[in-house]
Amino acid sequence: MWQQHLAILPILVPLLAALLQLMPWGDRPQPKRRAIGLLASLLTLVLSIALMVQVNQDQMLVYALGNWSAPFGIVLMVDKLSALMMLVTAVLALPVLIYGCYAEDNLGSHFQALFQFQVMGIMGAFATGDIFNLFVFFEVLLISSYALLMHGGGKFRLRTTLHYVLLNLLGSALFLIGIGTLYGVTGTLNMADLATQVQQLSGDQAALAKAGGMMLLIVFGIKAAILPLHFWLPQAYSTTTGVVAALFAIMTKVGVYAIVRVYTLIFGPEANELALIAHDWLWVMGLITMLAGAIGILAARDLRLLVAYLVVISIGTLIATYSLNGTETTGAMLYYLIHSTFITGALFLLADLIAFERGKTASRIVSGKKMAHHSTYSVMFLIAAIAIIGLPPLSGFVGKLMIMEAATPNGATFWLWGAMLGATLIMIISVTRAGSKMLWHTLSGKANEQSAPLGKLSAVAILLSLSVAMTIFANPIRNYTDGVAEQLYDIEQYPSRVLTKGVE
């Protein structure tokens, strides 16, 4: 019975949990709110796994909300890609929430509820099959992210939040204009239906739809932080609290997901006059984003800023790889996407821990006193650094290798290989410099007294071990992501599956 509602459960569970958390819970509400939050996150994780198993069986779950049939009502369309992204979100959210439960949530009010709302918005954005509904879920996740970014307060957070809010408000306005244009031309908002309608456009109508489609690229570009639109990211991610930054590791991937969805399904290879309108742009912008990120990490004098620029590099890699438009490259890209989500999450948490235990020098890349858990952090940083740079043997290396291997037959070898290897070299230099300055050259004297609770360390350890697990199970995961990519490029199945689903 409940299986038929499986598609919507990962959205409903965080929503209900957040509403419960908002209740007045007496004098000491925080323990109860934490319990609800952890329980909900665990449940979401279980549901995401169940959803993935179900999707593997049925290929695609289409859930007509209120039983209104597809082009008229809103549908949730959970294919393999959506299920995968939802699982990644759930897996990331749990350790981050565990970390947050160690008093991080006392820095501001309603952290727990906002966290669940954020997860709900992300889940919804991955699950929906309707482009206006995508906008709504984007707003849900944005509203919570505005508040989360401010979590902990302070002047600098205020300013960066103001930038972030204003930029995203502009993005939302452009999103609406883009959607409006597409609706005006095609008369539908359902993504699968849009795919069929866009194929038939020609002449003036095609030009209008192209304008709408490119407008959407700007919006998703802001979310994903592609080059000319990435300036908000380093500041926002490096000034906010570590736990929020770690959760935001999935936020840029929402942008990447939206790009992959819209420019494969709607403006994909089979859209006739509008085929692949964005791919040339994505290719160039992806490569330059990598370069910009590399310059950023060279200039970064703060560990958190360094990690933020590492995010920019990984986004560039993902976008450039996606723009090669093949099932193999997309499969490799998805593997790298999972890896980079977990590892940047781990790095943000680790940077937060290091900043806390170092005391006065915080996360600035200068020599400081020894930390209470000095050797543990050093080992963790080493593992994280190896993974994010892409040195053997961890998942970053496997991911980059897969991407380069998949990119070979496309003739794009020279630029992509050059950019990726160049960025990797610069990453080695910068990350090594940060590590040796902060962890190796310590000042003599006694270690700092502040000591973080072990639970926080375990959250980082969980995320890091995911990278190790991704290395060990690289082959099955890659096989799965290849399956995801194959389904993604099999565009014809979408209308046939989504639009036939109606009132019984």
Add this chain to the structure above:
Amino acid sequence: METLYSVTVGILTACSVFLILRGRSFPVVVGITMLSYAVNLFLFSTGRLTIDGAPIYGTQETYADPLPQALVLTAIVIGFAMTAYSIILAVRTRGELGTDEVNQQDNSTEGNR
């Protein structure tokens, strides 16, 4: 009617873009609000402009597309909340930083940020 409508949307958008490019947070917030008005009008017109048409199919010769109206309603609600939030945020920023310059660089405590 179409010309008048599109000119209105165009002027609103142009003014809002001008305001958004200003360097202080107040004009930027006003500009964003204005842009959301322009967007709402634009969305409204995506179902084509119809006069004297009920949004119900089959009752009359001419009928209006009801979907854009629903979309506009959603957009207004969301836009309203967002505007309120950004105004509060701008006021807070003005209060805490003592200036409403969007981009003023202060190198006081946080060094190389």
